[in-house]
Amino acid sequence: KNQVEQSPQSLIILEGKNCTLQCNYTVSPFSNLRWYKQDTGRGPVSLTIMTFSENTKSNGRYTATLDADTKQSSLHITASQLSDSASYICVVSSLNTGNQFYFGTGTSLTVIP
């Protein structure tokens, strides 16, 4: 069964600290993996997208890694800011059935001063 699991479910960190969010998936055949940031009451905004051959991609203070062998991805946030408080969603696309994609349940991050 194609699934995407994220951990932790929620996380609270101090401003300025780093954190890492995890995404494990069983989607096959794999097409790509995306990380999105969703602020409360807003639509998700793309942070990174990685294909099978990419194992790391950065977008400012966000760095995503992908291990296609173990089917794991992580999103590392450096020097967190209060504005990083949001839900982070991992989405994995499958090559099957017209590029169907699967959503993780998200990690709720709260950055406190």
Next chain:
Amino acid sequence: GAVVSQHPSWVICKSGTSVKIECRSLDFQATTMFWYRQFPKQSLMLMATSNEGSKATYEQGVEKDKFLINHASLTLSTLTVTSAHPEDSSFYICSARGGRGEGYTFGSGTRLTVV
């Protein structure tokens, strides 16, 4: 980059009335558009997928007669919630996919409250 505009951002309506939500791709042609529903603190749930000029494909458990989807052009899809009830209150989000690798871009969402 690819931009998707969703309107309105919030709407309050009375039970029994219908509400239309628009999703527009502003700078690319969206061959496929997706409609999601999201309850508080939960992930997005795909409701339906629509390809331009074709009937929408609804996910299991989603009433197609209640949630009418129209994708008449490559830049516009609409979701109409018919005969709305309070349990339809939710956050509705669209996303669009272009044919040239624009990827999946989400709209900003619509908060629907049915009173």
